[in-house]
Amino acid sequence: MYILLHSVTIVTLNKENEIFQGYVVWKDGKFTDIVKGDPTSNELAKVPEIINGNGKWLMPGLINSHGHLGSSFLRGAGDDLPLMTWLETIMWPNERTFTEETVIQAASLAMIEMIKTGTTTFLDMYHLAMDKIAELVLQSELRAVLCRGMIGLAPEKEQEEKLEESVSLFHNYHGANNNKLTIALAPHAPYTCPPEFLQKVVKTAGRNNMWIHTHLSETRGEVERHVSQYGMRPVEHLQNLGLFQQHCLIAHGVHINEKEVQILAEERVSVSHNPMSNLKLGSGIAPVPMMEKTGVNVALGTDSTASNNNLDLFEEMRFASLIHKGVHEDPTVTTSESILKMATTNGAKALQLDHVGCIEKGYFADFILIDPNVPHLHPWNEERIISHLVYSVKGSDVTDSFVQGKQLMKNREILTLDEEKILSDAINFLKTSQKG
Numbered sequence: 241m242y243i244l245l246h247s248v249t250i251v252t253l254n255k256e257n258e259i260f261q262g263y264v265v266w267k268d269g270k271f272t273d274i275v276k277g278d279p280t281s282n283e284l285a286k287v288p289e290i291i292n293g294n295g296k297w298l299m300p301g302l303i304n305s306h307g308h309l310g311s312s313f314l315r316g317a318g319d320d321l322p323l324m325t326w327l328e329t330i331m332w333p334n335e336r337t338f339t340e341e342t343v344i345q346a347a348s349l350a351m352i353e354m355i356k357t358g359t360t361t362f363l364d365m366y367h368l369a370m371d372k373i374a375e376l377v378l379q380s381e382l383r384a385v386l387c388r389g390m391i392g393l394a395p396e397k398e399q400e401e402k403l404e405e406s407v408s409l410f411h412n413y414h415g416a417n418n419n420k421l422t423i424a425l426a427p428h429a430p431y432t433c434p435p436e437f438l439q440k441v442v443k444t445a446g447r448n449n450m451w452i453h454t455h456l457s458e459t460r461g462e463v464e465r466h467v468s469q470y471g472m473r474p475v476e477h478l479q480n481l482g483l484f485q486q487h488c489l490i491a492h493g494v495h496i497n498e499k500e501v502q503i504l505a506e507e508r509v510s511v512s513h514n515p516m517s518n519l520k521l522g523s524g525i526a527p528v529p530m531m532e533k534t535g536v537n538v539a540l541g542t543d544s545t546a547s548n549n550n551l552d553l554f555e556e557m558r559f560a561s562l563i564h565k566g567v568h569e570d571p572t573v574t575t576s577e578s579i580l581k582m583a584t585t586n587g588a589k590a591l592q593l594d595h596v597g598c599i600e601k602g603y604f605a606d607f608i609l610i611d612p613n614v615p616h617l618h619p620w621n622e623e624r625i626i627s628h629l630v631y632s633v634k635g636s637d638v639t640d641s642f643v644q645g646k647q648l649m650k651n652r653e654i655l656t657l658d659e660e661k662i663l664s665d666a667i668n669f670l671k672t673s674q675k676g
């Protein structure tokens with residue numbers, strides 16, 4: 241069925257970066273027309289469903305390329321700690337007490353937060369209840385890449401079980417819901433995955449044609465320990481182990497040098513830049529301008545709410561732009577366009593998603609509407625929208641969300657998940673865990 245949405249200013253993010261007042265038409269989840277101006281009465285008579293955009297901005301839905309939904313209930317549980325202390329004293333001990341129900345409730349919370357702040361696609365790396373999370377993704381109608389996070393520091397039998405779980409998740413859900421859900425392999429990090437385990441991951445990836453997502457070089461200490469243990473830096477190590485033979489997306493890449501950036505560019509490895517999590521954990525600042533100059537595809541991610549502490553990619557874009565200008569003492573090292581692409585088209589490439597990330601004929605109708613009728617977005621015209629999207633829009637300005645043509649949020653009301661119940665589950669979790 242054709243659906244037409246009119247009276248919007250369209251931020252296409254296509255090759256020409258066109259922005260214009262117009263209307264869009266979609267059918268079976270894909271745009272069939274992106275047109276300047278207003279539809280004629282003849283055109284309107286032909287389509288069964290018409291939506292009035294009421295002067296809002298229409299842009300591609302945002303893509304969050306790295307997160308851990310299941311730990312969302314740990315938001316605010318441990319501030320001001322370095323990564324390893326935080327993992328060992330807050331994250332891992334708490335996660336050991338999580339039931340499957342807790343993980344599902346936490347993931348639901350993350351999903352409604354993402355929908356309400358303009359994210360239409362996300363990647364989740366988590367180690368508990370991934371099949372249940374897959375079912376939740378289908379219900380939410382979001383686009384997602386799920387990966388069963390695997391810590392390889394374990395007896396061989398346990399390693400095999402984790403790999404089997406990843407592969408069965410792939411067989412059961414890869415391509416589900418008209419390809420909205422896809423599955424990748426996720427060894428947690430080189431410091432938690434010995435080389436023999438990473439080699440098994442590479443074999444599994446090759447056998448099943450799966451791509452690989454992993455944390456890499458997040459802290460200086462982790463890289464130093466890696467060099468003293470293996471005699472080489474992590475990027476070369478992963479290259480030698482064959483991890484880059486398949487498509488690979490690394491999260492963080494904070495402590496990587498020029499030579500490593502060169503390798504990532506040559507091997508076409510994508511990087512998920514998570515500036516707020518890196519700042520909060522005091523990990524450092526990734527050399528993003530160098531990566532972009534060298535041709536590395538840089539996407540944007542939030543990491544979990546335990547280290548961010550929110551999933552608002554608009555806020556993440558603003559940080560991503562500002563920190564690099566500040567540390568380089570040079571406002572030209574990032575542009576608003578390049579930052580916006582990190583959260584859209586680059587994200588699609590990083591997550592191996594075709595026809596996602598811009599508003600173009602033949603692309604999937606994954607988009608959001610933003611209400612510009614607020615003081616912090618005034619004055620505006622077509623020339624200023626990109627700047628406003630990076631520096632002034634807040635996630636809460638997003639009013640409507642569509643994925644593959646299906647509406648997930650209408651005037652800030654979520655249509656696919658029960659927001660009221662999800663919020664009350666979150667409060668109850670804290671009440672119950674305090675009692676315990």
Ligand SMILES: [Zn+2]
Nearest residue numbers: 455491543544
């Ligand atoms: Zn992470």
